[in-house]
Amino acid sequence: MHIVFMGTPDFAVPSLKALLAAGFHVAGVFTQPDRARGRGHKVTYSPVKAAALEANLPVFQPRRLRDPEALEALRRLAPDVIVVVAFGQLLPKEVLELPPLGCINVHASLLPKYRGAAPIQAAIAAGETVTGVTTMYMDEGLDTGDMILRREVPIGPEDDAGTMHDKLADAGAELLVETLRLVAAGAAPRTPQDDAQATYAPKVEREHAAIDWRKSAAELFHHVRAYRPWPGAYTGHRGRILKILDVVPLEDAPDAGEAQGADRAEPGRVVAVMPDGFVVQTGRGRLLVRRVQPPGAAAMSGRDYVNGYRLAAGQRLETPETAS
Secondary structure, three states, X not given: OEEEEEEOOHHHHHHHHHHHHOOOEEEEEEXXXXXXXXXXXXXXXXXXXXXXXXXXXXXXXOOOOOOHHHHHHHHHHOOOEEEEEOOOOOXXXXXXXXXXXXXXXXXXXXXXXXXXXXXXXXHHHOOOOEEEEXXXXXXXXXXXXXXXXXEEEEOOOOOOHHHHHHHHHHHHHHHHXXXXXXXXXXXXXXXOOOHHHOOEEOOOOHHXXXXXXXXXXXXXXXXXXXXXXXXXXXXXXXXXXEEEEEEEEEOXXXXXXXXXXXXXXXXXXXXXXXXXXXXXXXXXXXXXXXXXXXXXXXXXEHHHHHHHHOOOOOOEOEXXXXXX
């Protein structure tokens, strides 16, 4: 089969490398245009472009796939199948209809759950203990095409968006190779998605990571992991943003509704300082904060923050909207 691969970020690199290692013929690679990144605004290649050049593959970087030059390049490559892994552009109808064996996507969830741009973060934030990857035939909808194969991947209590990204990227690469072998043999299944079971995972914006202390300790435990390493869950202290990097729910601590008298505290109140961090009251239960990062400083233990930034029991962590 002649394959055209479309992908851009790190998540797509294992899939491209897996295709090459399995002996598939990749006729060309489409990726997003080079962009300025970092503080120095240095123009850098996408991870997929770097991997493609290393493998001596032709690289195409159209701003839009519907541009005549992009469509002509695709027609010249004459792909039997187009593989899409986190490309970053929607495929127009002209592209979807071009390859005779269809366009196949690798999606980082067990569809139809968590369609959209951020399925990894959404699954962790929801407290899922299992997620996975799905290969599917693409259509004009957003992750709505018929499914081919699915593979489950467990989410452990120590996992976050970073570790699950790597696990799912590797699982997706393996599933893609298995899928394309079935496609080549004419034996790939097609299972329509049940739209009634679908959920949506929108693109992550920085404000999504703001901590609402009215949520339960368990919910905030998932929240912190869902937005680690980027953009990082955050709250406010003394008018400044404070990133919360590592937390543990305290199951034996009373919550705001159960505490009495002097033990009663509203959500966001620091109720104790411990050797390994500080304890914050939530809407239900309490949360031990073990690691934080103040603005302009390196990550540090919760206890070091207490000692260096004058955090004490009785203080209240602010809503992020009031911090800067």
